[in-house]
Amino acid sequence: MDAIQKCQATEAMILCDCDPDRPDFGGTRYDDRRPPTWRGVEEGIPALVEALDDLARQTGDDRAPITWCIRADLQMGETYSDCAWAFRRFEPLWRSLEASGDTIGWHPHLWRWSDEHGCWYQETEDERWIVECLETGYESLCDAYGDHIEICRMGWEFHNNVTMRTLDRLGLQMDASAVPGRRRGPGNDRGSFRHGELDWETTGAEPYRPSVTDYRRPAADGEASLDIVEVPRTVSRSALWGVARRLRSMTAALRAGSITRALWPRRQGAYIHAPMLTSPPVAYRHLIRDWAADGATEANARPFVTAFHADELLAGAGKAYSARNALRNVQDLFGAVLHSQIVEPGDSR
Ligand SMILES: [Zn+2]
Numbered sequence: 001m002d003a004i005q006k007c008q009a010t011e012a013m014i015l016c017d018c019d020p021d022r023p024d025f026g027g028t029r030y031d032d033r034r035p036p037t038w039r040g041v042e043e044g045i046p047a048l049v050e051a052l053d054d055l056a057r058q059t060g061d062d063r064a065p066i067t068w069c070i071r072a073d074l075q076m077g078e079t080y081s082d083c084a085w086a087f088r089r090f091e092p093l094w095r096s097l098e099a100s101g102d103t104i105g106w107h108p109h110l111w112r113w114s115d116e117h118g119c120w121y122q123e124t125e126d127e128r129w130i131v132e133c134l135e136t137g138y139e140s141l142c143d144a145y146g147d148h149i150e151i152c153r154m155g156w157e158f159h160n161n162v163t164m165r166t167l168d169r170l171g172l173q174m175d176a177s178a179v180p181g182r183r184r185g186p187g188n189d190r191g192s193f194r195h196g197e198l199d200w201e202t203t204g205a206e207p208y209r210p211s212v213t214d215y216r217r218p219a220a221d222g223e224a225s226l227d228i229v230e231v232p233r234t235v236s237r238s239a240l241w242g243v244a245r246r247l248r249s250m251t252a253a254l255r256a257g258s259i260t261r262a263l264w265p266r267r268q269g270a271y272i273h274a275p276m277l278t279s280p281p282v283a284y285r286h287l288i289r290d291w292a293a294d295g296a297t298e299a300n301a302r303p304f305v306t307a308f309h310a311d312e313l314l315a316g317a318g319k320a321y322s323a324r325n326a327l328r329n330v331q332d333l334f335g336a337v338l339h340s341q342i343v344e345p346g347d348s349r
Contacts, residue, residue, distance in 0.1 A: 003173045003174055003228075003229040004207055004208075004209070004229050010303045011303060011304065011337045012064070012303060012304040012305075012306070012333055012334070012337055013067065013176065013231065013303050013304070013305045013306070014064060014065070014066045014067065014277060014306055014307070014308075014330070015066070015067045015069055015105065015151075015153050015176055015305070015306070015307045015308075016045070016066055016067070016068050016069060016307070016308055016309070016310060017069055017107045017153060017155075017307065017308070017309045017310070018040075018041055018045070018068055018069060018070045018071060018086065018107060018310050019040070019071055019107065019109075019155075019309055019310060019311065020036035020037060020038050020040075020071070020311075021036060021037045021038065021039050021040050021310075021311040021314070022309070022311055025040065025309075025311035025312070025314060026039070026311075026314070027311065030119045030120045030121075030193035031118055031119040031120075031193070033079075033113065033120075035079050035080065036079075038086070038089075038090075038310075039311070039314055040309065040310030040311030040312070040313055040314055041086070041090055041093070041310045042090070043313075043314065044310050044311065044312075044313030044314050044323065045068075045093065045097075045310055045313065046093065047313065047323060048313050048323045048326060048327075049063075049066075049097065049100075051323065051327050052064060052327065052330065055327065055330070055331065061334065062101070063100070063101070064330050064333075064334060065101050065102055065103065066097070066102050066103075067102065067103040067104075067105045067151055067176075068094060068097055068102060068103070068104055068105060069105035069106055069107035069151070069152070069153045070086050070087050070094065070104065070105070070106060070107060070141065071086045071107050071108070071109065072084045072086065072087065072106060072107075072108060072137040072138065072140055072141035072144075073108040073109050073110070073111070073133050073134070073136075073137035073155075074111075074112070074129075074132070074133040074136060074137065075109060075111040075112070075113075075120065076137070077136065077137075077140070078113070082140065083136055083137045083140035083141070084137075084140040084141045084143065084144035084145075087141055087144040087145060088144050091144075103150075103151065104145060104149060105149060105150075105151040105152060105153065106137070106138060106141055106149045106151070106152045106153075106172075107152070107153050107154075107155060108133065108134055108137045108138070108152070108154060108155060109122070109154075109155030109156070110122050110123045110124065110130055110133055110155060110158065110163075111123075111155070112126075112129065112133075114191045114192075116191060117191045117192055119192065119193045120193055121190070121191050121192055121193050121195050122155070122156060122158065122193075122195055122196055122197075124158060124160070124186070124190075124195075124197055125190070127162050130162060130163060130166075131162065131166050134163065134166045134167065134170070135166065135170065138170050138172075139170075148171060149172070150172060150173040150174060151172065151173065151174045151175070151176065152167055152172050152174070152175045152176070152177070153175070153176050153177055153307065154175070154177040156196050156198065157177045157178070157179055157182075157198050157200070158177070158196075158197065158198050159175075159177055159178075159198070159215050160215065161212075161213065161214070161215050163215075164210050164215035164226065164228070164230075165212070165215075165226065167228055168210075168226040168227055168228040172228055173227075173228065173229065174228065174229050174230075174231055175228055175229070175230050175231070176230075176231045176232075176233065176305055176307070177230075178200045178203045178216075178230050178231070178232035178233060179198070179200050179203075179232070179233050179235060179272060179274050180200055180203045180204060180205055180232045180233070180235050180272070181200065181201060181203070181235060181237065181272045182198065182200050182201070182235075182272045182274070183198065183199045183200065183201040184196060184197055184198050184199075185197030185198070199216065200216060200232070201216070202216050202217055203216045203217060203230075203232055204217070204232070205232055205234070205235075205294075205302060206232070206302055207229050207230065207231045207232070207302070207303075208229070208230055209225040209226055209227065209228070209229055209230075210225065210226050210228065210230050211223050211224070211225055211226075212224040212225065212226060215230070231303070231305055232305065233274055233305045233306065233307060234274070234287060234291050234303075234304050234305050234306060235272050235273060235274040235287070236272075236273045236274075236286065236287050236290035236291070237271065237272060237273070273286065273287060274287070275287060276306075276307060276308045276309070276312060276321060277306045277307065277308040277325075277326050277329050277330070278308045278309075278312035278313065278321035278322060278323070278325050278326045278329075279320060279321060279325060279329070280320050280325055281325060281328045281329055281332060284325070284329045284332065285329075285332055287306075288304070288329075288332055288333055288336050289336075291304050291336075292336050304333060304336075304337065306329075306333075308321075308326060312326075313326065
C-alpha cells in the first residue's frame with residue numbers, strides 16, 4: 001500500500017505538535033534564550049491519554065490513535081546541545097504511546113536567534129540555513145528513535161519549495177502541514193518573532209504528491225512530482241464564521257481608533273475555519289459536519305485531518321483551548337466516523 005492509499009484507508013488523523021509551552025500558555029517568551037518549560041508534554045499529554053483510554057473502555061471502541069510530532073531542529077540543538085533532546089528527555093512517554101498504537105512524527109521549527117532584534121524568529125529566506133536546520137534535526141531525531149520517522153508537521157505550517165524538496169529527499173513519506181486556502185504574509189517584520197508566513201492559498205482538500213516546482217499543488221501534466229504525500233488539514237469555508245471574523249476585526253479597528261480600517265478592511269481572502277482539536281465543541285462540530293456532508297467518509301475517501309498543541313491541554317492555560325474540549329471533539333469525530341452520527345449545531349452536550 002503506498003502513502004496515498006494509506007491516507008485513503010485512514011478515516012481520521014490526529015496530530016499533536018509536541019512543542020515547549022508557548023508564551024500564551026505560561027511558557028518562556030520568544031526574547032528569552034534560556035531552556036523553555038515542557039508542562040504540556042509532561043502533564044498535558046499523559047492526562048489526555050488517560051482520559052481517552054477511559055473513554056475507549058466505556059465505549060468498547062479502540063482509543064483514537066494520535067501522531068505525536070516531536071520537536072527536533074537547530075533551536076533545540078542550540079538550547080540543549082542535542083537537536084533530539086525532546087525525544088530523549090521524554091523517551092519513556094513516547095515509547096509507551098507508540099506501544100499502545102500511536103505514531104511518532106517530527107515537528108521542526110525554523111526558529112533562528114536574531115542578535116539584532118534579541119529574539120527567536122522564523123527563518124524563511126536563508127535557504128542554506130533552512131536545509132541545515134531540517135537535515136540536522138531529522139537525522140538527530142531518527143538516530144535517537146532508532147528508525148526512520150515517516151511523517152512531519154512543520155512549525156507554523158510553513159513550507160516553500162526548498163523545505164518540501166528537503167523533506168522528500170530525507171525520505172519522509174507524509175507531511176501534514178497544509179491548511180487549504182490559508183495565506184499569511186510575508187510582512188515586513190522579518191527578524192521579529194511576529195514574523196510568520198505561510199501560503200496554501202491554492203491547495204485543495206485531497207492528499208497529493210507535490211509538484212517539484214510548486215509545493216502547494218499536485219504536478220500538472222508533464223511536470224515531475226515528489227514522492228512525499230502532502231495531507232492537508234480538514235478546513236471549512238464558512239460564511240457564518242466569515243461574518244464573525246469580519247465583526248471581530250471591525251471591533252478591533254474601532255478600538256484602535258481607525259474608522260477607515262473598520263469600514264474598509266484589508267483584503268483577507270476567503271475565511272478558512274480550521275479550529276484545533278482542543279477548541280470549543282461549538283466551533284469544532286461545524287468542521288466535522290462539513291467534512292461528513294462532503295461525503296468525505298465514502299466516495300472521496302479523504303481522511304479527517306486535525307491537529308493540536310501539547311500546551312493547549314494544560315488546565316487554566318488561557319484562551320479557549322482545553323483537554324476537555326479535545327475529549328468531546330474526539331467523541332463527536334468518532335461518532336461521525338464510526339457510527340455516522342453527524343452532530344448538529346444545536347446539539348449541546
Ligand atoms: Zn510548533
